[in-house]
Amino acid sequence: MRPIDLAREHGLSAQAIRNYDDAGIFPPTGRSEFGYRNYTPLHALALRAFLSLRKGHGHQQATAIMAATNDGDIESAYRLIDSAHAELLTERGTHREVAAALGALSSAGREPIGGSALTVGELAHRIGVHAATLRSWESAGILSPERDGVTGYRRYGPDCVRDAEIARQLRRGSFPLQQVARFVGVLHTSGGHDALATFLNSWQGRLRTRSRHLLSGAAQFDAYLTQLDQAAC
Structure with a gap:
């Protein structure tokens, strides 16, 4: 998928997708022979997880959660999630x-x-x-x-x-x-x-609204983690 293909589902711009990619919200992205970014269903799932997390955690913390996860530092991601619930x-x-x-x-x-x-x-x-x-x-x-x-x-x-x-x-x-x-x-x-x-x-x-957002964000994030685990097998 191209950036615009990933963006269209959420009404985003292709530039927003590239910005999210650079921020570490996506797992490693492949490139075509001409240097264009290629996205997969796993990237689409990462985007859904991030946008859902953002509603309850805010942009900065949702970005940190996804970036830590994609860096393999899942414990840091869990700590950020736990801190939001404690707050x-x-x-x-x-x-x-x-x-x-x-x-x-x-x-x-x-x-x-x-x-x-x-x-x-x-x-x-x-x-x-x-x-x-x-x-x-x-x-x-x-x-x-x-x-x-x-x-x-x-x-x-x-x-x-x-x-x-x-x-x-x-x-x-x-x-x-x-x-x-x-x-x-x-x-x-x-x-x-x-x-x-x-x-x-x-x-x-x-x-109450934030509680629901945290729950829905956790569900999307769990779906992403499941796919990451399967991809690693």
């Missing part, structure tokens, strides 16, 4: 923690929370972060502390404390500051509960 399991645990924490923290929606205002040091100690972290959250628009009229020091009222608690949980889930700021803003304007449910459901949906 997903960790994120599922984080999702549960965030869901529990946000559910408690935002259960009052826009209702005011009781309690006195905290200093930056008191709030940092309460949620287990550095004072500099709180200031960076303020710069990102996540927190809006008031200022003491006499000293000018920051004062974090009950609602601000709640936002800091939410930010801490989301940052533990590796959410970027801009996304945390958007979520906190939505909580303020929407009444809290609906935005929280949408956010958590969307996150859960992404976890």
Whole structure:
């Protein structure tokens, strides 16, 4: 098969196939007497495995898995696959923690929370972060502390404390500051509960989708490994 023959099944370009070949995604490729690349059904299977792996692992890691396999380093490929599943399991645990924490923290929606205002040091100690972290959250628009009229020091009222608690949980889930700021803003304007449910459901949906992609990628990769074993016999 020519590069274009391999590419057509997936709506790719012939150049993309050559790029994948150069990246090690395919097993060794034969050449014609004129130097053209010749592909076989094994290469077609490798491409299907790579494209399926890419959905769950991302382009870089899927490339590394295929390249290690084609180099004969199957243990490295397995370690990369295992790391993705371990990462997903960790994120599922984080999702549960965030869901529990946000559910408690935002259960009052826009209702005011009781309690006195905290200093930056008191709030940092309460949620287990550095004072500099709180200031960076303020710069990102996540927190809006008031200022003491006499000293000018920051004062974090009950609602601000709640936002800091939410930010801490989301940052533990590796959410970027801009996304945390958007979520906190939505909580303020929407009444809290609906935005929280949408956010958590969307996150859960992404976890489920990635789980399916990892499963389908594993199936295609296993089919490729089976053919490699047979070809080696």
